[in-house]
Amino acid sequence: MAKTTTKDKQEHQGFEKYVRWFWMLFLGGILSFTLLFLLASWSVFGEMPDHTVLENPKTNLATEIISSDGKTIGKFYFDDNRTPVKYDELPKNLVEALVATEDARYYEHSGIDGRGTLRAILKPGSGGASTISQQLAKNLFHGEGSRNIVMRVLQKAKEWIIAIRLERQYTKEEIIAMYLNIVDFNNNADGIRSASNIYFDKEPQDLSVKESAMIVGMLKNPSLYNPRPNRNPVGVKNRRNVVLSQMEKYGYISEATKDSLQKTELDLKYSPQSHRDGTATYFREYLRAFMKDWANDKANRKPDGTKYNINSDGLKVFVTIDSRMQKYAEEAVGRHMPRLQAEFFNQNTPERNPTAPFLDLTKEEEKDLMTKAMRRGERWRILKNQGKSNKEIEASFQVPTKMTVFKWENGKASEVDTIMKPIDSMRYYKSFLRTGMMSMDPQTGHVKAWVGGMNYRHFQFDMVKQGKRQVGSTFKPFVYATAIDQLHMSPCDKLPLSQITIEANKYGNPEPWSPSNDGGDYGGDKTLKDALANSVNTVTARLMDKVGPQPVADLARRLGVTSEIPEVPSIALGTPDISVYEMVGAYSAFANQGVYTKPVMIERIEDKNGTVLFQFTPETRDVLSAESAYVTVKLMEGVVQSGSGSRLRGKWRGNQTVYKEIITGYPYELNNPIAGKTGTTQNQSDGWFMGMVPNLVTGVWVGAEDRAAHFKSITYGQGAAMALPIWGMYMKSCYEDESLEVSKGNFEKPKDLSIEVDCDKYQADNPDGDNDTPTDDIPDGLEL
Incomplete structure (x- = not known):
C-alpha cells in the first residue's frame, strides 16, 4: 500500500475546504433565499395582501352606461376607463396569443416558471422570467419595479409570493381574465374591453386573430407599440407579427395562417373614448349630474355608509336611450346642419350684412350684447379670479391667440387651428346655428334619443x-x-x-x-x-x-x-x-x-356585483x-x-335646387x-x-x-x-x-x-x- 505523503494530505485538505465552502455557500444561498421569501411573506419589506385583499383586489372601475339595446354608450371615470369582462367573454385566439407570447408554460407552473427564471439568471437578456401570474401581482399590488437593484430583488420576492398566492386563490382562467382586465393599453384603454372598443370598435369576444395579436403585442411596451394613428405603424405591425410567429411556434395557428396574416395591415378602427367625444355626449352630461345628485343622497349609501363614487366604483347605469336611434338622430343633425349653416353664412357675409351675424341691432345694442357675453364666459371668470381689472380683461379679448375652433368642412364636423382674437372667436361662434332634439316612447316615457347640440366639445350648452x-x-x-x-x-x-x-x-x-x-x-x-x-x-x-x-x-x-x-x-x-x-x-x-x-x-x-341600487318608478x-x-x-x-x-310626403319639383337641398336633404x-x-x-x-x-x-x-x-x-x-x-x-x-x-x-x-x-x-x-x-x-x- 502506497504511503500517503504530506503533500497529498495538504491537497486533500484543500479540496475538502473547497467542498465545505461550496456547501456553505449553496446552503447559505438556499437559506438566504428561503429567509428572503419568509421575511417578504411576513411583510417585513412592506405590506403584503392578505387573503381578503387577494379575494377582492382593489381596482378602479369605470361606471358603465348601457343603452336599452345592450350597447355601452359611455363611461364615467377619472383615470381608469376600466370595465371588467369574464373569461368566457374572451376569444380563444386572444388567450392563445397571450400564453404563446408571455408565458408558454403557463398551464404547467404554479406561479413561478423555474426554467424561465434559471435561464434569466444564467443568461441575462435572454427573455423575461415573469409569468402571467407575476405580472398580475405586479400590476395589482406594487406597480413598476425600482431601478435600485436591492429594492428590485425585494420587489421580485414579493411578486413571487403574491403570484403563488394568486395561483392558490384563483383558477388559471380567472387569472388570465384578471390580468387582461388590469392592463393599461394607453389612450384611456384600461383593460381589454376598453382596448378592443378603442382600437377596433368592437367587443373583446369579436376580436380576430390578428387583432388579438396586435393587442397582446402591446403588452411589451404599450407606449412604444401604440397603434394610435400615425404613431408607430411599422413597429406595431412588426410586434404583431412576432406574436403571430409565437402562436405558430406553439401550434395555435398554422404556418400558412401566420404567413397570410403577417402580410395584412393593422386595419384599426380607432375610436377614442373621452367625456367630450363619442355618442350621446349631451345626454351623458345630463346623466353625470343626475348620478352626482343620486350619490350625494344619504338614502343611496353603500352598506358601510360611505358614498358611491361614480368614477371608480364600477356602477352600471341602464338607460332608455337606444343606441341605434341615437345614431340616426346624430346623423340627421350632422346631415342637415352643415347645409343650413352654409346658407346662413352665404346670407350673412360682412358685405351683405355689416353687423353679421346679427340682424336688427344698432351698434350700441351689438356692443352691449358682446360685453354681456364676455362677462358670462370662462375666460372672464378665470382672469377675474386672478385679480385682473375689468379693463385689463376686456383688453385681453383684443389680443390674437392660438386656438382650435369648430367648423363644418365637407359636410362634417371638424376642427381647425388658427390665431384669432377672443372677441372675434365669440362672434364666430355666435354665427353658428344650434339644435336640440329628443325622441320618446309616449306610452312608457322612455327617451330613445337625445341630441343637445352639434358638437359637445365646442358647444356644451344642452339645448334639450x-x-x-x-x-x-x-x-x-x-x-x-x-x-x-x-x-x-x-x-x-x-x-x-x-x-x-x-x-x-x-x-x-x-x-x-x-x-x-x-x-x-x-x-x-x-x-x-x-x-x-x-x-x-x-x-x-x-x-x-x-x-x-x-x-x-x-x-x-x-x-x-x-x-x-x-x-x-x-x-x-x-x-x-x-x-x-x-x-x-x-x-x-x-x-x-x-x-x-x-x-x-x-x-x-346596479353595483359592480349586479345588485340593483335604483329602479325607476313611472x-x-x-x-x-x-x-x-x-x-x-x-x-x-x-x-x-x-x-x-306636407313636404314629408313626397318629392320636390322645381328649379330652386339650393332650397330643395337644404329643405329636404x-x-x-x-x-x-x-x-x-x-x-x-x-x-x-x-x-x-x-x-x-x-x-x-x-x-x-x-x-x-x-x-x-x-x-x-x-x-x-x-x-x-x-x-x-x-x-x-x-x-x-x-x-x-x-x-x-x-x-x-x-x-x-x-x-x-x-x-x-x-x-x-x-x-x-x-x-x-x-x-x-x-x-x-x-x-x-x-x-x-
Missing part, C-alpha cells in the same frame, strides 16, 4: 333640457286641445278668418291684442283642421278668446311644462320659452290617449280624455297632410299617419317641428345662441326649413331599421268617440258650409 326658447306655433295645439276638451269642438268646425281684437284687461293683458295672419288673408272662414295646418293666427286667437288663457296655461302645466307661462292671450301664438324636453313630454300625452307620462331616462342602477297622470287627445291628434295630422309638414316619402306641428318665432329666430307617430314622439328645435342672429326671410327661417328636415331624415332611418318597430299604423281611436273627425261626413251632415282647400307655404317656383 337646459335651453329654453320661444315655441311659436307648436304651442297652438294646447289652445286647440283646450277648446276641444271644454267646448266639444270638431276639427271640421269653421271659424272666420277676419281680424279679432281682445280688449285690454279682459284677461289681465294691459293692452289690446290683435294678431295678424301671415300674408294678410282675412276673408272667409276655415275649419279648425285647416287653420292649424296653416297656422292661422286669428283662428287660434278666437279659440283663445272662447276658452281664456288660464285653462290653456293650466293644460300645458298638467302636460309637464314647468317653464313660466303667463296667463295672457298672446301665449296662443307661442310666446313662452319652453325646452325641447318639456315639449316632447307634453305632446306625448296626445299620442297616449291623454295620459301624461313623465320622460324616463334611467331604468336602473310617473303618469290623466290630463285629457282619450277623445280630446285623439281629436287633437287628428287636427295635427292635417299639418302633415296639407300644411307646412333627400325625399322622405313618409306616407304613414303622422301628426305634427311646425313652429316659427318672430323674425325667424327659432324653428321648431314636433312630430308624432303612435309609438314615437320627437321634437326638434333649431336657432342661434342669440335671437339677433337669424335668417332674414321666412324661406329658410321657418320651422319647416330649419327643423323639419332633421325629423324627416331621422324617421326615415328609423323606418329603414325594421328591428326598431317604429309604428306605421293609425293612432288608436277611442271606442266611444262622439266628435266627428271625418270632414267629408261632417260636411254631409252640415251642408251649409264648405271646406277650403289649404295651401302650403311653399316659396315661389316650388311645388309638391
Whole structure:
C-alpha cells in the first residue's frame, strides 16, 4: 500500500475546504433565499395582501352606461376607463396569443416558471422570467419595479409570493381574465374591453386573430407599440407579427395562417373614448349630474355608509336611450346642419350684412350684447379670479391667440387651428346655428334619443333640457286641445278668418291684442283642421278668446311644462320659452290617449356585483280624455297632410335646387299617419317641428345662441326649413331599421268617440258650409 505523503494530505485538505465552502455557500444561498421569501411573506419589506385583499383586489372601475339595446354608450371615470369582462367573454385566439407570447408554460407552473427564471439568471437578456401570474401581482399590488437593484430583488420576492398566492386563490382562467382586465393599453384603454372598443370598435369576444395579436403585442411596451394613428405603424405591425410567429411556434395557428396574416395591415378602427367625444355626449352630461345628485343622497349609501363614487366604483347605469336611434338622430343633425349653416353664412357675409351675424341691432345694442357675453364666459371668470381689472380683461379679448375652433368642412364636423382674437372667436361662434332634439316612447316615457347640440366639445350648452326658447306655433295645439276638451269642438268646425281684437284687461293683458295672419288673408272662414295646418293666427286667437288663457296655461302645466307661462292671450301664438324636453313630454300625452307620462331616462342602477341600487318608478297622470287627445291628434295630422309638414310626403319639383337641398336633404316619402306641428318665432329666430307617430314622439328645435342672429326671410327661417328636415331624415332611418318597430299604423281611436273627425261626413251632415282647400307655404317656383 502506497504511503500517503504530506503533500497529498495538504491537497486533500484543500479540496475538502473547497467542498465545505461550496456547501456553505449553496446552503447559505438556499437559506438566504428561503429567509428572503419568509421575511417578504411576513411583510417585513412592506405590506403584503392578505387573503381578503387577494379575494377582492382593489381596482378602479369605470361606471358603465348601457343603452336599452345592450350597447355601452359611455363611461364615467377619472383615470381608469376600466370595465371588467369574464373569461368566457374572451376569444380563444386572444388567450392563445397571450400564453404563446408571455408565458408558454403557463398551464404547467404554479406561479413561478423555474426554467424561465434559471435561464434569466444564467443568461441575462435572454427573455423575461415573469409569468402571467407575476405580472398580475405586479400590476395589482406594487406597480413598476425600482431601478435600485436591492429594492428590485425585494420587489421580485414579493411578486413571487403574491403570484403563488394568486395561483392558490384563483383558477388559471380567472387569472388570465384578471390580468387582461388590469392592463393599461394607453389612450384611456384600461383593460381589454376598453382596448378592443378603442382600437377596433368592437367587443373583446369579436376580436380576430390578428387583432388579438396586435393587442397582446402591446403588452411589451404599450407606449412604444401604440397603434394610435400615425404613431408607430411599422413597429406595431412588426410586434404583431412576432406574436403571430409565437402562436405558430406553439401550434395555435398554422404556418400558412401566420404567413397570410403577417402580410395584412393593422386595419384599426380607432375610436377614442373621452367625456367630450363619442355618442350621446349631451345626454351623458345630463346623466353625470343626475348620478352626482343620486350619490350625494344619504338614502343611496353603500352598506358601510360611505358614498358611491361614480368614477371608480364600477356602477352600471341602464338607460332608455337606444343606441341605434341615437345614431340616426346624430346623423340627421350632422346631415342637415352643415347645409343650413352654409346658407346662413352665404346670407350673412360682412358685405351683405355689416353687423353679421346679427340682424336688427344698432351698434350700441351689438356692443352691449358682446360685453354681456364676455362677462358670462370662462375666460372672464378665470382672469377675474386672478385679480385682473375689468379693463385689463376686456383688453385681453383684443389680443390674437392660438386656438382650435369648430367648423363644418365637407359636410362634417371638424376642427381647425388658427390665431384669432377672443372677441372675434365669440362672434364666430355666435354665427353658428344650434339644435336640440329628443325622441320618446309616449306610452312608457322612455327617451330613445337625445341630441343637445352639434358638437359637445365646442358647444356644451344642452339645448334639450337646459335651453329654453320661444315655441311659436307648436304651442297652438294646447289652445286647440283646450277648446276641444271644454267646448266639444270638431276639427271640421269653421271659424272666420277676419281680424279679432281682445280688449285690454279682459284677461289681465294691459293692452289690446290683435294678431295678424301671415300674408294678410282675412276673408272667409276655415275649419279648425285647416287653420292649424296653416297656422292661422286669428283662428287660434278666437279659440283663445272662447276658452281664456288660464285653462290653456293650466293644460300645458298638467302636460309637464314647468317653464313660466303667463296667463295672457298672446301665449296662443307661442310666446313662452319652453325646452325641447318639456315639449316632447307634453305632446306625448296626445299620442297616449291623454295620459301624461313623465320622460324616463334611467331604468336602473346596479353595483359592480349586479345588485340593483335604483329602479325607476313611472310617473303618469290623466290630463285629457282619450277623445280630446285623439281629436287633437287628428287636427295635427292635417299639418302633415296639407300644411307646412306636407313636404314629408313626397318629392320636390322645381328649379330652386339650393332650397330643395337644404329643405329636404333627400325625399322622405313618409306616407304613414303622422301628426305634427311646425313652429316659427318672430323674425325667424327659432324653428321648431314636433312630430308624432303612435309609438314615437320627437321634437326638434333649431336657432342661434342669440335671437339677433337669424335668417332674414321666412324661406329658410321657418320651422319647416330649419327643423323639419332633421325629423324627416331621422324617421326615415328609423323606418329603414325594421328591428326598431317604429309604428306605421293609425293612432288608436277611442271606442266611444262622439266628435266627428271625418270632414267629408261632417260636411254631409252640415251642408251649409264648405271646406277650403289649404295651401302650403311653399316659396315661389316650388311645388309638391
